[in-house]
Amino acid sequence: MTSLIEKATRRLEQLRQAGADVPDMPAPIKVAPAPVEATPKLPPIQSRLVELDLELLERNGIIIPSSPRSQLADQFRVIKRPLIKNAMGKGASEIVSGNLLMVTSALPGEGKTFTSINLAMSIASELDNTVMLVDADVARPSIMRMLGLPQGPGLLDLVLDDSKDLSEVLLKTNVDKLTILPSGTPHPRATELLASDAMTRLLEEMASRYPDRIIVFDSPPLLITTESRVLATHMGQIVVVVHAGKTLQSEVKQAIDTIDSCPVKMLVLNRSSSLFKGGYGYGYGYAGGYGYGQSQGQEQEQEQAA
Numbered sequence: 001m002t003s004l005i006e007k008a009t010r011r012l013e014q015l016r017q018a019g020a021d022v023p024d025m026p027a028p029i030k031v032a033p034a035p036v037e038a039t040p041k042l043p044p045i046q047s048r049l050v051e052l053d054l055e056l057l058e059r060n061g062i063i064i065p066s067s068p069r070s071q072l073a074d075q076f077r078v079i080k081r082p083l084i085k086n087a088m089g090k091g092a093s094e095i096v097s098g099n100l101l102m103v104t105s106a107l108p109g110e111g112k113t114f115t116s117i118n119l120a121m122s123i124a125s126e127l128d129n130t131v132m133l134v135d136a137d138v139a140r141p142s143i144m145r146m147l148g149l150p151q152g153p154g155l156l157d158l159v160l161d162d163s164k165d166l167s168e169v170l171l172k173t174n175v176d177k178l179t180i181l182p183s184g185t186p187h188p189r190a191t192e193l194l195a196s197d198a199m200t201r202l203l204e205e206m207a208s209r210y211p212d213r214i215i216v217f218d219s220p221p222l223l224i225t226t227e228s229r230v231l232a233t234h235m236g237q238i239v240v241v242v243h244a245g246k247t248l249q250s251e252v253k254q255a256i257d258t259i260d261s262c263p264v265k266m267l268v269l270n271r272s273s274s275l276f277k278g279g280y281g282y283g284y285g286y287a288g289g290y291g292y293g294q295s296q297g298q299e300q301e302q303e304q305a306a
């Protein structure tokens with residue numbers, strides 16, 4: 001079928017050949033105005049953008065995407081590799097909610113928050129993965145402080161108010177693939193909120209809404225409160241930070257006993273001076289324990305398969 005424009009062009013050409021004074025440019029085609037919608041659509045909720053001071057973070061020992069090769073960055077490469085594999089369902093066996101990953105430890109001050117942030121930054125530098133860092137240490141939140149950001153609404157507000165959408169409180173950052181979910185408005189019954197059905201629904205939504213997104217939860221110590229134990233029941237993977245030369249073996253064992261239900265547990269040794277060869281103040285060690293609780297033979301098998 002000949003289009004209207006073709007027809008018009010041909011007509012103009014005929015007129016020109018007949019000696020008519022025809023301008024080169026065809027008259028603008030009038031377009032009918034778009035029909036006005038009865039109810040204007042609300043713009044989609046945009047997550048707020050926050051600016052991380054990357055130079056300051058780097059000075060404080062946090063890996064940033066543009067960091068030159070450092071020992072700490074290398075250590076986190078080793079730690080994150082099997083975690084990403086499991087999260088993406090590419091491990092030895094499929095793990096339910098493998099993309100929900102909690103960082104915890106027996107006691108306060110062992111480096112849970114430091115590890116969570118570095119792990120999230122390290123995963124954010126991957127091409128294929130995005131990462132959401134969640135401050136689930138609702139009683140003593142410290143992610144925002146460690147990142148130099150002000151506290152704001154977050155996790156607890158979502159659990160309290162079903163009508164709130166994740167995107168309303170989630171923070172985008174100047175690190176392309178990293179978003180942050182603060183712990184939110186302090187609440188006297190924070191522990192109960194974390195154990196509520198609303199929290200379970202939220203975690204299920206988080207795990208399934210963006211399958212390529214790895215969600216890293218910073219959490220309270222296992223031997224002091226019960227929050228982490230409750231959270232652990234929803235996690236596909238748990239990283240247990242052990243403060244080298246400080247956490248007692250019995251404490252580590254007791255802590256791991258409390259998170260029995262989680263299919264994958266990885267022990268990482270923090271501040272191990274034997275691993276320190278320069279660069280950052282403390283080293284990280286992969287203390288093994290992958291698939292902890294299995295026999296040594298099975299463990300080796302898993303590591304070879306990974």
Ligand SMILES: Nc1ncnc2c1ncn2[C@@H]1O[C@H](COP(=O)(O)OP(=O)(O)O)[C@@H](O)[C@H]1O
Nearest residue numbers: 061108109110111112113114115270271281282
């Ligand atoms: N490997 C490390 N290198 C340098 N500083 C560290 C390291 N691990 C922890 N820290 C620092 O030690 C302090 C306690 O760590 P933090 O992550 O807050 O512990 P937790 O969250 O387990 O209570 C923080 O000031 C943190 O920056």
Ligand SMILES: [Mg+2]
Nearest residue numbers: 112113137142
């Ligand atoms: Mg902490």
